[in-house]
Amino acid sequence: MSKYRSAVNARDRHISTLRGACCVLLVLLMVAITGWMLSPRNLTIHNPPDLRSGSTRAWWEVPxxxxxxxxxxxxxxxxxxxxxxxxxxxxxxxxxxxxxxxxxxxxxxxxxxxxxxxxxxxxxxxxxxxxxxxxxxxxxxxxxxxxxxxxxxxxxxxxxxxxxxxxxxxxxxxxxxxxxxxxxxxxxxxxxxxxxxxxxxxxxxxxxxxxxxxxxx
Missing domain, CATH: 3.10.450.230 (VirB8 protein)
Known part of the structure; x- marks a missing residue:
């Protein structure tokens, strides 16, 4: 009888762990959605008119x-x-x-x-x-x-x-x-x-x- 009780307890603990993991994933998903909604829709990047030689610069730098x-x-x-x-x-x-x-x-x-x-x-x-x-x-x-x-x-x-x-x-x-x-x-x-x-x-x-x-x- 104790063998079955231990199996049931183990199952319940596993279910609780899965529920906790689902809650954590749900919180992370809400954070990701919030960050995505608050992120800028457009990002202006300034490039010099003459690009023949290429250009590497920080996105916020205006040439x-x-x-x-x-x-x-x-x-x-x-x-x-x-x-x-x-x-x-x-x-x-x-x-x-x-x-x-x-x-x-x-x-x-x-x-x-x-x-x-x-x-x-x-x-x-x-x-x-x-x-x-x-x-x-x-x-x-x-x-x-x-x-x-x-x-x-x-x-x-x-x-x-x-x-x-x-x-x-x-x-x-x-x-x-x-x-x-x-x-x-x-x-x-x-x-x-x-x-x-x-x-x-x-x-x-x-x-x-x-x-x-x-x-x-």
Whole structure:
């Protein structure tokens, strides 16, 4: 009789062990599901434009060429006024707000209001492009920290009043760029423009029509 009782007890202990193991596995499964749900759906990895020689880097590292191309693209879009600066400039600031820090966006909005009040935007058409031969160089981007950079853009700024050219200037714009991962849906670059790092510098003086009106940049 004791032989059967021992077998039953052994069976019960084995069942209890299996139940405990199932509980442990269930807890581990819940932890794994929770970690999977909380993990990011998208991971942005920055690669330099020229991949002919390959690239090995930490996933969070942003290469200087990427920072430069981002700064140039956003700044060029901010200064693209195809019809009328009175409406185009505020519209550009609004549509690009996801790529601007709050401080920079506020400064740009104040600048737009001041220039509009001074009559510097009415019926102005504006566009900028890189100075030929002065694109990206090794010294175009200064790494301030892992999350911030200073980008120097050598650009040609052209302005027209209706169809008449009123301003052409070759200017070096020192811009601040920071890491900005707050909203990947609206800003897949993970970077933001933080306006100027210093006062823009005129590279060359170009002939200007007599009706020129001064602007901040």
């Amino acid at each position: 200087p060429p990427t920072v430069y191309s981002f700064a140039f693209y956003i700044f060029q879009q901010l200064n693209s006024w195809p019809k009328d600066g009175n409406t185009d400039y505020p519209y550009r600031i609004s549509t690009l707000s996801a790529y601007l820090t709050p401080t920079c966006e506020e400064w740009l909005n104040k600048d737009a209001k001041q220039r509009k009040a001074a009559g510097e935007l009415r019926e102005r058409v504006r566009g900028i492009s890189e100075v030929p031969g002065r694109g990206y160089r090794d010294d175009s981007v200064t790494v301030v920290s892992r999350d911030s950079w200073i980008v120097r853009l050598d650009l040609v700024a052209d302005e027209y009043y209706h169809t008449e050219p009123v301003k052409r200037a070759l200017v070096r714009y020192p811009l601040k760029v920071v890491r900005w991962d707050q909203n990947p849906e609206a800003n897949p670059f993970g970077l933001a423009l933080d306006c100027y790092a210093d006062i823009p510098q005129r590279l060359e003086a170009a002939p200007v029509a007599p009706v020129e009106k001064k602007g901040l940049f």
